[in-house]
Amino acid sequence: MIIVIQCTDQVGLVAKISGLLANENLNIVSMHEHVDKGENMFFMRLEVTDQPDDVSLEQKLQQLLPKGAIVRVNPSPEKKAIVMVTKEYHCLADILVRNHFKTLGASVQCVIGNYxxxxxxxxxxxIPFYHVPFENFKEEAESSILGIISRYEHDYIVLAKFMRVLSPGFVSRFPNQVINIHHSFLPAFAGANPYRQAYERGVKLIGATAHFVTDELDxxxxxAQQIISAxxxxxxxxxxxxxxxIETAVLAKALRMVFDDRVFICKNKTVVLE
Amino acid sequence: MIIVIQCTDQVGLVAKISGLLANENLNIVSMHEHVDKGENMFFMRLEVTDQPDDVSLEQKLQQLLPKGAIVRVNPSPEKKAIVMVTKEYHCLADILVRNHFKTLGASVQCVIGNYxxxxxxxxxxxIPFYHVPFENFKEEAESSILGIISRYEHDYIVLAKFMRVLSPGFVSRFPNQVINIHHSFLPAFAGANPYRQAYERGVKLIGATAHFVTDELDxxxxxAQQIISAxxxxxxxxxxxxxxxIETAVLAKALRMVFDDRVFICKNKTVVLE
Amino acid sequence: MIIVIQCTDQVGLVAKISGLLANENLNIVSMHEHVDKGENMFFMRLEVTDQPDDVSLEQKLQQLLPKGAIVRVNPSPEKKAIVMVTKEYHCLADILVRNHFKTLGASVQCVIGNYxxxxxxxxxxxIPFYHVPFENFKEEAESSILGIISRYEHDYIVLAKFMRVLSPGFVSRFPNQVINIHHSFLPAFAGANPYRQAYERGVKLIGATAHFVTDELDxxxxxAQQIISAxxxxxxxxxxxxxxxIETAVLAKALRMVFDDRVFICKNKTVVLE
Amino acid sequence: MIIVIQCTDQVGLVAKISGLLANENLNIVSMHEHVDKGENMFFMRLEVTDQPDDVSLEQKLQQLLPKGAIVRVNPSPEKKAIVMVTKEYHCLADILVRNHFKTLGASVQCVIGNYxxxxxxxxxxxIPFYHVPFENFKEEAESSILGIISRYEHDYIVLAKFMRVLSPGFVSRFPNQVINIHHSFLPAFAGANPYRQAYERGVKLIGATAHFVTDELDxxxxxAQQIISAxxxxxxxxxxxxxxxIETAVLAKALRMVFDDRVFICKNKTVVLE
Incomplete structure (x- = not known):
């Protein structure tokens, strides 16, 4: 069983939490925590053996922790994901293969493509595929996409080389739920045509960046980020x-971390408790 | 202040330890722990603010933990190291530079070379240098080296490209204290001339391995290990x-980890709490 | 058009070859060469524009070069591959996806699996799949496999996590044609259960090795080889x-190199002209 | 002996050059070439055995090649370098050590520091050290530095963590001769305080970039570029x-390439014939 905690930091939090779990006779198999001093935030991911009554454990932890704490016991063990694509197959195929063999950590509900x-x-x-052209009528396209999404349960929307810019209005409906793979080592070469930009600049490394999507482009x-030599x-x-x-590998790694409840968001950064 | 704990595993250890520290009003800045299930061993490294009475804290922790626990509060904050070399300068020079600028994490007492x-x-x-030829009379040479070592305080002996094999008798006097850099990705190419072996085998990667020295060669x-492409x-x-x-980089990393009290030894493996 | 040359080394080879191509009005787009001094062997891979009469160019090059030279002009532009597997899907699925989208550099003829x-x-x-159990009657199994292979054109046989040992008799029928992915950084951890071996040894890097299969196991x-941190x-x-x-990535890279006529074999090593 | 050629591209260049060398009975040990199609430029680096009359070989090559060709036979085999620093020791010490043991590929003439x-x-x-404060009177400081530089032979000026911005006027006196190490993966985080910028952005990789200095900052x-995980x-x-x-490693690599005559400059990019 996985327990995920995010709250303001305070002396003795680890003692409180581990004390409660010991009282409940839950054996801690793995524990990762991080304190962001600048933001005074505490992050923890626990794996414990045995399956207690989730609901009451969540309540007990809530009572123990500072006000506003986010506690999730057994966060949806089977995540559900919707994938959006344009023309390139490599990230999508990798996701479909892992989904098919049940090693993705989430189940793909459907794919939406603008080609x-x-x-x-x-x-x-x-896997159901929906074609939504995106050329001229962006508003209309987004509204079609919202219609499709609404028909499926979903924890995350994965932009697996979806090469159109979604409007802030669209993105804001799915806070911390939209994951994109950008084909550069951000913040270098944000925006369109990063490889062309990288070529023009004569860089010696090519990167890829998986990130949550917010209002501001890239x-x-x-x-997660990774590079290869050029x-x-x-x-x-x-x-x-x-x-x-490298795009395929970085997106796969990011999804593995997110679907495994290892990624916390704190302002504009992530804490990844591997 | 750093606290290092190694003991047999038990339910509730984290709660006990963090509870004690909270009682002492010590704020945990960073905490890393690892449980080796196969060996049923628990490892923890803590950084806490403030400087309590080290001795009594160590005793309190000892009383709290399973019998046989190894607890070290503020393990010698300035480690002392003796370096042994043969002819190659690269690892030695790197160590001397870091030592000179106080970024090694240990102070180099002397260097012993067989050239x-x-x-x-x-x-x-x-830095004092001692020349101890090692060609014909190994026993004599080792006894000279022991004489030199005995004149200096030392926590670790670093073999920075020392290309002679030390006898088991010599090594056994310094359990878990002798660190070697081997110029291959062990266990590939153990023994002499690893680069020649690597060349003959046509490998596409070259590695280096930093390891503690035991009776059995390599x-x-x-x-720590790392590789580069060939x-x-x-x-x-x-x-x-x-x-x-890569040898220079790997040895530097291993020493940083060891001198920073991040490396635990459990049978023939290390736990490195980075 | 690609030209591949392997012959004993000699002063002036590059001048001869490039002179001939200039005479034929062929523009060299890229040229990679390597001389193995120990073996006194010369290796070259050329890309030239335009499509001359292949046959006569091959003859002209043969006449120019030392006796015994291997010259291939436009080596089969569409390679054909047969894939063998056991139970694991990851390498196979990657190959099937690339094959499907025509980016493998070869076309997969069929897959043979012992499960x-x-x-x-x-x-x-x-893609046709053939089931050939391999448990008890290895000789019989190999003979079935030979039967299947004989029905398809094939340039290469790819062992994509085929976890049985093929007999020397089998392997010797396909010299320089059988490619295997071994799940360790060879020569470390050859043979069975390399991850178990790696775990027992406490290594800090995990590797994978793609290699041609010969009589001697691994x-x-x-x-190609690559590693990731552990x-x-x-x-x-x-x-x-x-x-x-890493196995998937390394096998994919090795196949890309082989199918693109970049890999030469010289005794027990490869020359990879990237 | 090393031969370096840079000229406009043309059919048959390799044949011409290798033909001439064969006529002169020079055996090519290694040959690397690159054609930049966009710029229509040809780059070549040759290592040949034997030492012919350099001057006449250079002339013969000039006559053979397109007008404007840059040909250098045996470019200054012992390069001379001046190093500029601010406060940090790591890159400087690495350079001084390699210089001391004659493995830098250049000899360090002097060091100029603003602390x-x-x-x-x-x-x-x-190694002579000159202190030139740089706080208020940049013009004056640069003029002092020019005075010092003029007293020494020099092929290159290495900014080994020199943290002041040199004026375009200064830089333009040393075209293609000033090498800088920037502490980020350029073009990300150009300008001041790249680590602070990287921290704020929450990147998962830290980079370093060695580059020639031109009028435009960074x-x-x-x-050369490299990264490590964060x-x-x-x-x-x-x-x-x-x-x-990583800064130390990247600068060392860049200097090795430059001092070994492997780096060509073509507009705003380098060609590195490793």
Whole structure:
């Protein structure tokens, strides 16, 4: 059983929490905590053996902790995700494969794409695909997408190379729920065409960044980043090709962390208790 | 203040320890713990603010914990190290520089070398250098070295590219105190000439391993490892050259961890609470 | 158009080859060469624009080069591969996805598995799957597999987590054609259960190695290797899980290099002209 | 002997060059070339055995190649470097150690610092140190520095954590000769206080960039970049500390490449023929 706690910091919190769990005869298998001194915030993720009455444990922890504490005991063990894509297959296929073999940590409800070319791979994995063109009537498109989303349970919306900018109005409906993969080492090369920008600048590393989406384009809390080497022989299109491998890996890692309840959001940063 | 605990595992240990610290009005700044289930061992490293009476805190913790617990409050804040070398300068120079600028985490007492070529760099940093030839009379050499060591306080002996094999008798006098840098990704290429072995095998990565030295050659607990890429264009001597960079970095990292009281030894493995 | 050359080294080879191509009005787009001094061997991979008469160019190059030279102009531009698996899906699914989207660099002809659980994913991608149990009658199994292979064109046989040892007789039928992914940083942890071995040894890095298969188990020429970090908190099963990510990536990279005619074999090593 | 060529591209260049060398009975040990198609530029680095008459070989190559070709045969085999620093020791000490043991690839002529604290380490290595305060009278300071530089032969000026901005007038006197280490993964976090910026942004990787200095701050051609992982537990000051390791390594690598005549500059990018 997983317990996740986020609250203002205070002397003795660990003693209180671990004392309560010991009283309940729950054995702590793993415990990770972090204190953000600047923000005076406390974060903790616990794995305990045995399955007590979740509800009363959550209440007991709430009573123990500072006001405003967020406590989740056994946060939805099977997350539900909706995936949005444009044309590129690599992140989507990776997600569909993991979903199919039950190693994603969430179940994919449906895929929404603004092109049709990825409908086939979804069909092969028995996942509903919805085509919503996004070219001219963004408002209309977003409203169609909201309609589709509303038909499915969902904990997270994963932008798996969705190459359109969603409006702040759309994003604000899903706070801390939209995860994007950006094809650069943010904050370098935010915005459109990062590989072209990277090529022009002559960088020696190519990066990818998975982050939560907020109102500000490419400015949300970063979950995971990674890079691979590039050199002078890379054309912009070689960078795109090499970048795909790292995009797939970084998004996969970020989803693993999020779906496993390891990621906390604190202002514009994440705390990832691996 | 740092507190380090190693004992058999038991339900409620974290609650007990953090409860005691809260009672003493000590604020936990950082806490890392690990439980090795196979060995049923508990490891913890705490940083707390304020400086209580170390001795009584150590006793109180001892009383609280399972029999046989190892508790150290404020383990020697300035470690003392003796360095042994052969001919290569790179690890030694890195250690001397950090020592000179007080960023090593330990103070170097003296350097013992089986060649004379590194005497000069030691002299430049005002560190005593002792020349002990090691060719024919190993027993004699080891006994000279023991004599030198006995004249200095020392917590650790660092083999910074010391290319002779020390006898089990010698090593056993310094349990968990001798740290070596081996120029391969152990357990691959143990023993002599690892780069030649790596070259012959055509590996695509070159590694380095920092480990505690035990009776069995290159078999002690591993503290840190790292690799860099190699390719077909590397000669054995290119591998040596590239390897030096990584050897320096890995040994530096291992020493940082050890000197900062982050490394616990459990049978033939380490627990590194970073 | 790609030209691949492997021959004994000799002064003036580059001048001869590039002179001939200039005479034929072929513009060199990229040229990589390597000389193995120990073996006195010369390796070259060229990309040139335009499509001359392949056959006569191959003959002209042959006449120019030392006796015994291997010259291939436009080596089969669409490679054909047969994949063998046991139970794990990760490498296979990655190959099937790339194959499906035509980015593998080869076309998968069929999959042979000694369990049935991967038949479904093959069916979803319209790739024939053959079940050949391998438990008791290895000779019989190998003979069945040979029968299946003989029905398909094939340039390479990819062991994508095929966990049985093929007999030397089997392997010798496909010299330099069988590619395996081994789940360790070879030569460390050859043989069975490498993650268990790695766990027991307490290594701080987990590796994977793609290599050509020869008579000697896990001793063939290495094509690509990579590692990821591990630490004391990894159980043997965490190592398996983390290892899968790196196995998939390393095998994908090795196949990209091989299928793109970048890998030469020289005794027990590879030359990879990236 | 090393030969370095940079000229406009043309069909048959490799044939011409290698033909000439074959005529001169020079055996090519290693050859790296690159063609930048966008700029239509050709770059080549050759290592050949034997020592012919450098001057006439250079002339012969010039006659053979397109007008405006830059040809250097045996470019100054012992480079001379002047190092500028502020307060931090790590990059300087690494350079001084390599210089001392003749593995830097250049000889350090003197060190110029705008603080005095690094005078001591220079003295220990018998390298002249000049103190030029830089606080208020930048023009005056730069003129003092120019005076010092003029007294020494120099191929390169290395800014080894020199934390003041040099004026365009100063920089333009040393085109393609000033090398800087910037403590971020450029173009992210250009300008002052990159670690503070990185901390505020919550990045999961910390980078360092070695680049040639041009008029535009932090915008010159990038030579080498590298990163290390960071996480939520890093304070800004932890990032500084971790960053130092990578800064040292990246600058060392860049200098090795430059001093070994492997780096070509083409507009705002480098070609690094490793």
């Amino acid at each position: 049709t070319n990825l409908a086939d791979i979804c069909r092969r994995f028995d 400015e949300g809390p970063i979950i 050199d002078h022989s890379f054309t912009a299109s070689d960078m795109v090709k090499a970048g795909k491998e | 004379t070529n590194l005497a000069d760099i030691c002299r430049r940093f005002d 078999e002690g607990p591993i503290i 390719d077909h264009s590397f000669t054995a001597s290119d591998m040596v050259k590239a390897g030096k960079e | 049935t659980n991967l038949a479904d994913i093959c069916r979803r991608f319209d 001793e063939g020429p290495i094509i 630490d004391h908190s990894f159980t043997a099963s965490d190592m398996v899980k983390a290892g899968k990510e | 005095t604290n690094l005078a001591d380490i220079c003295r220990r290595f018998d 915008e010159g051609p990038i030579i 996480d939520h537990s890093f304070t800004a000051s932890d990032m500084v500390k971790a960053g130092k390791e």
